[in-house]
Amino acid sequence: MALFHRKKQVEAAEPDVEPLGLPGAPETDMSGRRSIDDHRDYLCSLVQAVPPVAVEVPKAVGLAVCEDVHAPHDVPIVTTAISDGYALDSASTRMAGRPGAITIQVDRRPPSPVVSGTAVRVTAGSLLPEGTDCVIPLELRDAGGDIVLFSAVKRWAGARLAGSDYGAGEVLVRNGTILHPGIISMLASAGINEVFARPHPKVVIVAVRADEDHREEMMRRARANGAEDVAPLDATAAAIESATRALDVNVTVVSTSTSNETELTRLLANAAHGADLVIATSDRIAVGRPDPVSSVLPRMGATDFARVAMEPGSNQGFALIDPGLVPLIVLPVGPGPALVSFLAFVRPLLRKLSGLPPAESLSAETDRPIARHPESTTFIPVRLARVGGRPVLSRAGMGDVTHVVDLSMADAIAVVGAGDEPVPTGMPLTCWRLR
Structure with missing residues (x-):
């Protein structure tokens, strides 16, 4: 009798899910890059102002x-005295100066209403007593304690009228x-x-630090160079946190060094809960390896990964995280590149979330020629001064936006558009203030 065996059932591997892109992406140039303005406007079109x-x-x-x-x-709801003085009935002063002065007695125990021809003491902001309709200054009282008037007082003089x-x-x-x-x-x-x-937008900054192995290697080399007790902080997260707080928004910072995608996904989901914007920063430099946050975003919602015609910061990542469609923006590694992207894209997003119009731009004239990149917008740390009543910029340090020493000496970051010829002396450039 023949024996028949069932073949072992093998579960097919789940096919890779095509990442869900965001609609309406702007046009790109011949190199597949967007302009800074197009990318900024596109991101702002994807968010709505925080509900009132x-x-x-x-x-x-x-x-x-x-x-x-x-x-x-x-x-005001009632008529009050503007300043300290004496309240009285203006009608009782109509004969003042016809031809001589009149004297009005100050009543220390005023009845209600005040008797015409007498005055009572009042203080600034107090109600005008019944029977009075004006207030005169304290100095009009003479040495004998009475008030001497040489001209009539207009009705409601010295008073702030109701309505x-x-x-x-x-x-x-x-x-x-x-x-x-x-x-x-x-x-x-x-x-x-x-x-x-x-309300002010609620912003959560997720700072992805270097992992333990990388930090230990840095410490080992630092000790080999004679440095002890070195505790390097995450400079990128510090720069972005300070820039965000300067915009008067509610900021929370969450740090992690995890490389586990499941843990990072959970962390980002928790960060998005109740937030109006999530900003991901990183000081983890790994050549040839994808950014850990960008790697997990496609499974969390619709994403937009784009190249922008700018240096540094050409690679930009953005997502709307389900289920609340909370916007998340991934900033480049390093304080300078992250700060440039923050000023170019995050600050406009925060103003949109706050219901505010775009920030007014500042321009300053160059004090000397500045080289351009032929295809990309570049950024230079600059110092600002007024020369002949006009704002003028000068290069801070070596003018390297990736160098924190140059950033520390700068008042602003100048935006240098692409071109084949240098920016001539005296040409105005847009500047993003750092303070």
Whole structure:
């Protein structure tokens, strides 16, 4: 009898999933690169401003209101004295100077209403007593304790009338206005305790440090050179954290040295939870090896990996992480390249998230010719000065944006467009301020 055996079932390997790209990518040049402006505008088109919420007025400083704020009643709500002085009935002064002075007695125990022909002491901001309609200065009281007037006092002189600032229903603050302490004091005086405003974006910086083996090798070589107790920090993360905090946003920094893709994926997912933007930085330099964050992003959502016509920082990575479509941007390795990409792309993203218009650009004239790259925009650390009333830039140090010493001496980073001829002396260049 023949024996029949079933063939062993072998599970087929799952096919590689094609990474999900983001729609509407801009055109590229002959080398497959985008312009800086096109890449920036594209990233900004992929995010929306943070939704507005109700915020207590004192805590709303620096925020943009998202609706017209109307006065709920007259502002001020009552008539008050502008300064310290004496309140009285202006009608009782109509004969002053016709032909001589009149004397008005100061009533130390004023009745209510105040008797016409007498005055009572008031302080700045206090209510005008009933029976009075003006306030005169303290110095008009003579040595005998009475007030001597040589001319009539106009009605409501020295007083701030109810509704003189705003009437009920008038607009106190327009939609989009950024609140400062003066506006907040006005809102508080109108009895408004909260406004509908856009909160500061919540930013999480994921700093991928060098792994343990790399750090140990650095320490070994440092000790061989005579350095002891060296504790090098992540300069890239420090630069980006400080640049982010300077924009008045909420910042959290998470550090890791893991190379495990599962752990890194979990870390990024946790970072995106509740965040409005995730920034990935790295000081892990590994020639020929892909960036660890970029490697795991395709499985987390739609991605955009692009080459931009700029040096340094030509390789740019961006993703919208599921399920909340939280934007994540991957910055190049090193403080200088990361800072350039931050100013070019992250700062505009944060302004879009904050509901703010693009930042105003600063330009300064060159003090000498500057070489250009024939195909890429380059960046130079510069110092700024005013010469003849005009802003002028000069190279900081050797002008190397990848050199932290040059960055430390700079006020700004100048943007040098591509070209075959050097930038001539006196030509204005766009500058991104560092302070």
